Amino acid sequence: MINFEEAYRKVMQHTLDLEAEAVGLLNSNGRTLAEDIVADRDFPPFDRSTKDGIVINYSALEKGVNRFKIEAVLSAGMPQTTLVDTANCMEIMTGAVIPENADTVIMYEQLTIKNDVATLSKKPTKGQDIHKKGSDVVTSSVLLKKGKRIGAAEIGVLASVGKSKVQVKRLPKVCVVSTGDELVDVDQVPLPHQIRKSNTLSLFAALQKEGIMAERLHLTDDRKVITVTLSNILKDYDVLLLSGGVSKGKFDFIPEVMELLGVQKVFHRVAQRPGKPFLFGKQEETNTVVFSFPGNPVSTFANYHIYFLPWLQKCLGLPQKEKEVLLEEPIRIKPPLTRFIQVMVQVKKGITWAKTIRENGSGDLTSLAYSDGFICLQPREAEYKKGEIVPFVATRN
């Protein structure tokens, strides 16, 4: 048995190298950029009007002109034009190109128009209300760096520079496997000694949030069946997430089958609660990483968020965001196990507070629906005080 920090470190040492793949722009939402995105042109690409009004050549004003004959109306989407006479003006709409020989925009609110002549009611400043070409970004600037997670804002940037295909990090192929003869399908009515599958569905939903469409599989507690099936699965998947069959029971075949299949055991059992009988390994030949979690719902759910998610983020090259919260009540943690305790969090005046929720042992599934994550507490002599800052593993968002 190893301690939590060591287990975490070992998991993070076994990341996979996920190569890049091209996806369509709208399919890149939620994925991780695998290329730097550069500006293909200046932004804005031309001097553009930021107001609706007229556009003039400021020198006319300096020569004493205050009434401007309107030559034309310019709207966004029209090619650049030229004033025939720089003593005249053109009406111009937001987003339109400033004429070659004009330099100042005056909005409607600061002029009157009568018989196609605009009269200024307020003296403008030279160059006002123009968004200058390249003032946001010049051609070839890096707009988004590789390793950034793509969201709605990034989609907008990618669209602006014409990335209808985007290079993103490939997601790992994951197979979620449950074991246990007591488990029946969700749509079945269980006999008194049976329960419905829930862990693999919960893991499937959690992976879905990461954009991963996992394969789901159930194995009966039969050494031969488990061996043959996992042998095939290892060949086809980057990651195996197993739930159950990893404790000390007579029918907990996973550890011996893993060994038989050449999965190198990195560790088995961690000094933590919940989630102690966690087996982590790697099959080097097939390059498959195996997370074998204990079968009870809270243990599986906790270890998925404690180990698998940070591991996935590291594989994708995303930054690890360590979170911390303040304790809303004192807690005492007796040695020797690191404890992960379910909490609800509440943000009050910019400060995130954690309140423990009723937990009825690690078999209580409903508690997860009321918690926002786990606080991580190391055992120690002194009581954890109210207001103390402790690490937090979020299980929502």
Place this chain on the structure above:
Amino acid sequence: MINFEEAYRKVMQHTLDLEAEAVGLLNSNGRTLAEDIVADRDFPPFDRSTKDGIVINYSALEKGVNRFKIEAVLSAGMPQTTLVDTANCMEIMTGAVIPENADTVIMYEQLTIKNDVATLSKKPTKGQDIHKKGSDVVTSSVLLKKGKRIGAAEIGVLASVGKSKVQVKRLPKVCVVSTGDELVDVDQVPLPHQIRKSNTLSLFAALQKEGIMAERLHLTDDRKVITVTLSNILKDYDVLLLSGGVSKGKFDFIPEVMELLGVQKVFHRVAQRPGKPFLFGKQEETNTVVFSFPGNPVSTFANYHIYFLPWLQKCLGLPQKEKEVLLEEPIRIKPPLTRFIQVMVQVKKGITWAKTIRENGSGDLTSLAYSDGFICLQPREAEYKKGEIVPFVATRN
């Protein structure tokens, strides 16, 4: 022009009544529960062993028995059995049903087994290591209340009680419409006076995160085309999200077309920056809500998160989570506009700090890719101080 609070209140007064629909369990991820979920049986459904070891009848121990003949091995998934002789024991695995006439589990670590006889090395407590039937939840208890957002934890609960179909709130049918003759498709090389569409793609991606697959549409700045198209769109959609065409320009046809099509204007123009020329209305006959945002990227993005998202959450019956952050630097806000300022947030010791990012006017799209949201600052005489708590509109999870 109305102020921000009034605009917000009016938007929230025009929510839609979204009825319930049934979806398959795994499709319910991210959706909102439209029914209370009750336990169809006790949890656990039987007295179950929480350890691997043996199970005995404690009275035998009281009669002086310390060595127990093993009658059988019980594993999870086996129907309930009975000890033939209560002076004997059975081996039992985690998750297995406790025999009818047994009441205490002793784990392997506290006994030795030789020739099918188990000898205890430590005196157990009566009833230990048994997860009692119904101790988590009793039949008919409400496990999840309607109005809860479904995530991975809730999927686990729903699976446990056999909900292969779940009643969830219907999502609104949304059409995202851009206007502007300067806009070309993402895969096109724009002419010097043109730019690529980005707002509708950004909105599409934002809606996708809410589980909404929006329709996207582009309209040229032609009154007739806009009128005919929007007239049809109103009949088919619950929500229109428009970007552009709503300012004071000569080709900003949206306000007059809306009026023509019977969309009741709730307000047009809000005393805020960015996002001032926001038109909000409702077509009562078709029961369509119209959010018509100004065309620049930051304005559209800001108003989507400031108005549309809270509106959607209210329609779904989800709680409104008001967020607050602490200012990392002093800021002065001159009257009269409410300002929404882009910030990056950082959590340090459980406290969320906001730092403003370089913004180059509301046309600067790239800034959105580096911000986590907007702080909302009301204009006032006194400077906003470092460390002051201000409202925050998140644009990332």
